[in-house]
Amino acid sequence: MVDKPKVVLGVSGGIAAYKACELLRRLTESGHAVRVVPTASALQFVGAPTWSALSGNPVSTQVWDDVHEVPHVRIGQGADLVVVAPATADLLAKAAHGLADDLLTNTLLTARCPVVFAPAMHTEMWEHPATRQNVATLRERGAVVLEPAVGRLTGVDTGKGRLPEPEEIFEVCRHVLKRRSLARGAATGDLAGRHVVVSAGGTREPLDPVRYLGNRSSGKQGYALARTAVARGARVTLIEANTGMPDPAGADVVHVGTAVQLREAVLKAAAEADAVVMAAAVADFRPAAYATGKIKKKEGQEPEPIALVRNPDILAEISAERARPDQVIVGFAAETDDVLANGRDKLRRKGCDLLVVNEVGERKTFGAEENEAVVLAADGGETPVPYGPKEALADTVWDLVAPRLG
Structure with missing residues (x-):
C-alpha cells in the first residue's frame, strides 16, 4: 500500500453517488490505494459499509472520528489525487469559498495534490450564475472541473448535469496522476482557464440515402487530445464526426x-x-x-460518373481569420509518401502554427491505439514523436501549444 498512488475519493450527496462505486472499483483494481470520504448526505444514498468493503479502508464523514490521527489534515496531505464524484452544487460552492464543515471539505483545503471535480446536478443548478462562478473560481485555482454529461437526470428530467460515465472519469484521473508523476509532484494544470476546440473523426458526404464518400478515420487521436486537455485543466469543446464512441468526460461534445x-x-x-x-x-x-433515391445498378450499363465539388478548407480558413491574434491553430496531415516534404508544404499553405504529420496506410494509424508522427512548427521547429499510445502524441501537442498561448 505504501508504494501505491494514494487517491481520495470524495462523494457528495447526489443520486449519482451509486455510480462512484464503479469508479472506486476501477481505481482499486488498477493498483491505487483509495480512501473514500463521503459527506453525511452521501451516506443517505450509499452506506459506509459499501465504501469500506470496496476500498478496504475505514470510512468516516466527521473530523471528530479518530481525532488522534488528525484525519482532517492528514488525509489531504498524504494524497496524490483527490477526486470528487459526484460533486454537487453545494459541494462546489463550499470548495470555491473555502468552507470546511466536514471531513471532505477539510480534506479539500489541506490537499496539495491535483483535484478533480465531476459535477452532477439538475441543469438549472449547473447553469445558475452562482454555480458558474464557483466553477470558474475552482478552475482558476488549477482544479480540474469536468463538464457534466447530457442525458437523463433524476425523475423525468433530461439535460446537461448528468455525471460523466465512471470509466471516463477514471481515464481523467489516470492521466492526471500520470502527468503528476512525470512532473515529480508539480501541479500539471497548464491549460487551466483555457478553452480549446478539438475536431475528431471523419466526415461523410452523402451520395444517396444509403451511400456516402468517407474515410478510415476512427477519431481515436482526437478523443485522446480531448481527454488529455481535460486532464490538464482546459475547457474542451470536442466536435466529433461519425466516431460512434462515447463522449469523453469533461468535454462539451x-x-x-x-x-x-x-x-x-x-x-x-x-x-x-x-x-x-x-x-x-x-x-x-x-x-x-x-x-434523393438509391442509385440503382442497371444491367449492361456502366454507372454514371459522379461529379465532385470542393469542400471548404476549414484549417486554412481559421488560420487566416483567427478570432484573435494569439490564437493557436494546429492541423493534421495524413500522408502516404514524401511525408515530411508534403507536410512542410501543407504547413506553409494552411498557415497554421503547428502541423502533426503522420504516415497512413492500410494498417497504419487509422483505427489503431498507437501513432507515430512529427510535429512541424511554423517557426521551423520539428518534434518527432516515436511510435506509442495516441495519448502520448496528444500530450506532446499540448506541450507545444501551451507555451504559445497568449
Whole structure:
C-alpha cells in the first residue's frame, strides 16, 4: 500500500453517488490505494459499509472520528489525487469559498495534490450564475472541473448535469496522476482557464440515402487530445464526426456528419477559443448532387460518373481569420509518401502554427491505439514523436501549444 498512488475519493450527496462505486472499483483494481470520504448526505444514498468493503479502508464523514490521527489534515496531505464524484452544487460552492464543515471539505483545503471535480446536478443548478462562478473560481485555482454529461437526470428530467460515465472519469484521473508523476509532484494544470476546440473523426458526404464518400478515420487521436486537455485543466469543446464512441468526460461534445456541418461547428466554437486542433479527417470533396433515391445498378450499363465539388478548407480558413491574434491553430496531415516534404508544404499553405504529420496506410494509424508522427512548427521547429499510445502524441501537442498561448 505504501508504494501505491494514494487517491481520495470524495462523494457528495447526489443520486449519482451509486455510480462512484464503479469508479472506486476501477481505481482499486488498477493498483491505487483509495480512501473514500463521503459527506453525511452521501451516506443517505450509499452506506459506509459499501465504501469500506470496496476500498478496504475505514470510512468516516466527521473530523471528530479518530481525532488522534488528525484525519482532517492528514488525509489531504498524504494524497496524490483527490477526486470528487459526484460533486454537487453545494459541494462546489463550499470548495470555491473555502468552507470546511466536514471531513471532505477539510480534506479539500489541506490537499496539495491535483483535484478533480465531476459535477452532477439538475441543469438549472449547473447553469445558475452562482454555480458558474464557483466553477470558474475552482478552475482558476488549477482544479480540474469536468463538464457534466447530457442525458437523463433524476425523475423525468433530461439535460446537461448528468455525471460523466465512471470509466471516463477514471481515464481523467489516470492521466492526471500520470502527468503528476512525470512532473515529480508539480501541479500539471497548464491549460487551466483555457478553452480549446478539438475536431475528431471523419466526415461523410452523402451520395444517396444509403451511400456516402468517407474515410478510415476512427477519431481515436482526437478523443485522446480531448481527454488529455481535460486532464490538464482546459475547457474542451470536442466536435466529433461519425466516431460512434462515447463522449469523453469533461468535454462539451458537438456531433456532426459532413464537412459543411463541421465547418459551421468549428467556426462557432473557435470564436472564443484559445486553441483549435483540427484532428478530424475532413473530406476534400463532396458529390455535386445528392440523389434523393438509391442509385440503382442497371444491367449492361456502366454507372454514371459522379461529379465532385470542393469542400471548404476549414484549417486554412481559421488560420487566416483567427478570432484573435494569439490564437493557436494546429492541423493534421495524413500522408502516404514524401511525408515530411508534403507536410512542410501543407504547413506553409494552411498557415497554421503547428502541423502533426503522420504516415497512413492500410494498417497504419487509422483505427489503431498507437501513432507515430512529427510535429512541424511554423517557426521551423520539428518534434518527432516515436511510435506509442495516441495519448502520448496528444500530450506532446499540448506541450507545444501551451507555451504559445497568449
